[in-house]
Amino acid sequence: MKFLTTNFVKCAVKSCDASELSFPLKYEECELQLQEHDFNPEFLISMLPRLNWDAIVQVAADLGNTTLPSTKPEGIEDNEQMLKDLHSLLLETQIINGKMTCRHCGHIYYIKDSIANFLLPPHLANS
Amino acid sequence: MSRPEQIAPPEIFYNDRESRKYTESTRVQHIQAQMTLRSLELLNLDPEKTHFILDVGCGSGLSGEILTEENQIWVGMDIAPSMLATALDREVEGDLFLSDMGCGVPFRAGTFDAAISISAIQWLCNADSTTSEPKVRLARFFNTLYAALKRGGKFVGQFYPANENQIIQITSAAKVAGFQCGVVVDDPESKKNKKHYLVLQAGHSDRPLNLGNMEVESTTPKKEKKMSKKMMKALETKKEYIHRKKELMKRRGKTVAQDSKFTGRRRKPRF
Numbered sequence: 001m002k003f004l005t006t007n008f009v010k011c012a013v014k015s016c017d018a019s020e021l022s023f024p025l026k027y028e029e030c031e032l033q034l035q036e037h038d039f040n041p042e043f044l045i046s047m048l049p050r051l052n053w054d055a056i057v058q059v060a061a062d063l064g065n066t067t068l069p070s071t072k073p074e075g076i077e078d079n080e081q082m083l084k085d086l087h088s089l090l091l092e093t094q095i096i097n098g099k100m101t102c103r104h105c106g107h108i109y110y111i112k113d114s115i116a117n118f119l120l121p122p123h124l125a126n127s
Numbered sequence: 128m129s130r131p132e133q134i135a136p137p138e139i140f141y142n143d144r145e146s147r148k149y150t151e152s153t154r155v156q157h158i159q160a161q162m163t164l165r166s167l168e169l170l171n172l173d174p175e176k177t178h179f180i181l182d183v184g185c186g187s188g189l190s191g192e193i194l195t196e197e198n199q200i201w202v203g204m205d206i207a208p209s210m211l212a213t214a215l216d217r218e219v220e221g222d223l224f225l226s227d228m229g230c231g232v233p234f235r236a237g238t239f240d241a242a243i244s245i246s247a248i249q250w251l252c253n254a255d256s257t258t259s260e261p262k263v264r265l266a267r268f269f270n271t272l273y274a275a276l277k278r279g280g281k282f283v284g285q286f287y288p289a290n291e292n293q294i295i296q297i298t299s300a301a302k303v304a305g306f307q308c309g310v311v312v313d314d315p316e317s318k319k320n321k322k323h324y325l326v327l328q329a330g331h332s333d334r335p336l337n338l339g340n341m342e343v344e345s346t347t348p349k350k351e352k353k354m355s356k357k358m359m360k361a362l363e364t365k366k367e368y369i370h371r372k373k374e375l376m377k378r379r380g381k382t383v384a385q386d387s388k389f390t391g392r393r394r395k396p397r398f
Contacts, residue, residue: 001222005202012226012233014267023235043177043200050237050277091200115211118204118226118233122258125230 001116004090006059007051011102012118021104024055027062030098030111037091041083044090048076060089130289136255141186141207150187150213159189159245162322166190166243166283167197169311169326171337178240181275183228183284184247186210188219194243195220202239204228229264231271238275244284248325252293265297269304272327279332282306284325294323301327311338316378366391 006024016022053072060068076082100109100116107124110117131140141149149155172178178199185191185203187210194201204224205211211223226233229251251268252261272282288294294310301308306327314320326336363371369391373383 004200005222008234008238009224010233010235012231014231040177040198043179046176047179052235113215115215115223115225118224118230119206120227120230122256125227125258 001095001111001114002091003059003063003093003095004047006095007055007090009100009116011104011107012120013102013105013107013124016102016104019104022102024052024059025100025109026103027059027095028099028101030063031096032063033094033096034088034092035094037087039084039087041080041087044083044086045077047090056089063095130287132250132253132287132289136253137250138206138208141210143209143212146187146207146209146213149210150189150217156189160193162245162285163190163193163243165313165322166245166285166324167193169283169324169337170241170243170281171334172199172241173334179238181232181234181239181242182221183232183242183244183272184250185214185221185223186245186247188214188217188221188223190243190245191219191221192217202234204232228268229259231267232275233271234275236274237277239280240277241280242272242276242282242284244282244286246285246287248284248286248297249288249293252289252296261296262300265300266303269301269306273304273306273329276329278330280329281332281336282325282327282329283336284327286323286325288323297325301325305329309338316375317380320380 006027009023009025010016011022011025013022051072057068057070060066073079073082076086094114095111096114098111100111101107102109105124107120131137134140174197180194180199180201182191182194182201182203185201185205186207188203191201191203191214201221202224203214203219203221204226205214206225206227208225211225214223224233228247248268251265253259254261276282286297288297298308298310306329308328309326311324311326313322313324326338328336360368370386373386373390377383
């Protein structure tokens with residue numbers, strides 16, 4: 001799973017929909033891998049307004065990277081070095097195995113072989 | 128034609144054997160590729176840009192490969208583990224999620240530019256267990272999809288409705304969720320090649336869906352049309368009947384004898 005996706009995925013349980021705690025999920029025991037991907041600055045720029053920077057910082061800290069600035073840097077569009085850094089963080093960093101926990105209901109989702117399992121047990125699926 | 132929907136739930140029907148069979152069949156590959164390209168044509172995305180796309184029911188990534196070729200970044204979700212395992216073996220580019228669309232699309236608001244779905248949403252109309260209610264699952268799916276698309280986001284989903292009721296069920300659920308909604312039918316005359324595409328738009332977009340001269344509106348089947356057709360049939364002559372049938376078969380792609388001055392002409396009486 002790409003790091004970019006962690007900035008969007010939230011708890012699938014219906015009763016967590018309204019809760020702000022259901023995003024971002026808490027990442028634990030994650031195994032990371034770098035996978036090369038074509039650098040595409042236009043895509044990154046189009047994604048910028050959609051990114052939740054606080055969530056990026058939080059998830060990066062969960063994964064052991066605490067070097068990110070705490071507020072969204074200004075003028076990323078014109079700064080090629082920054083775009084490249086962001087590219088390698090968002091698109092080339094893959095989570096291969098790991099555990100995601102919802103901060104609201106505490107349900108644990110597992111990532112195995114880079115596939116995230118979002119199937120819910122019956123008691124959560126129909127609530 | 129057999130319908131896998133009537134045999135078993137998707138996660139059970141698409142076992143290792145079935146998903147390998149499905150993915151390796153060149154005929155399926157060809158049809159899936161065609162439908163994906165047609166869906167992209169309907170979506171009318173800016174070809175210069177890379178978009179973030181959701182593929183609902185991505186299966187083994189046949190549609191995802193086309194998205195990658197078109198230089199899009201995508202996330203796929205599917206309920207069948209074997210299908211996803213096949214996708215993993217084929218090293219597709221997108222992120223894969225093992226997830227049930229009837230339980231919702233687990234993404235926060237405004238995530239995707241667009242979403243596609245190839246041969247998947249008809250599964251929502253099935254009640255595979257005592258606890259799953261198609262109406263609830265459809266509503267949950269379309270509500271969360273509406274939220275996960277950004278404003279002006281579009282969805283095109285090819286599906287195989289079992290009957291007219293399923294089309295109504297699906298479109299009304301989409302409309303309740305807030306979508307502008309319609310169904311495009313390609314090749315309506317051919318039983319084999321007929322394809323239904325559900326086209327949805329979440330709010331106003333600068334690049335609306337590419338529907339030719341059609342409008343995004345609901346498709347309520349007209350009741351009174353049937354009666355007049357019956358009357359037309361009763362009134363037509365034998366020659367007209369033959370011409371109509373030949374025309375229909377031609378449109379369905381069958382080989383039909385050429386029309387001549389003898390077509391539908393009465394033969395002279397013989398012993």
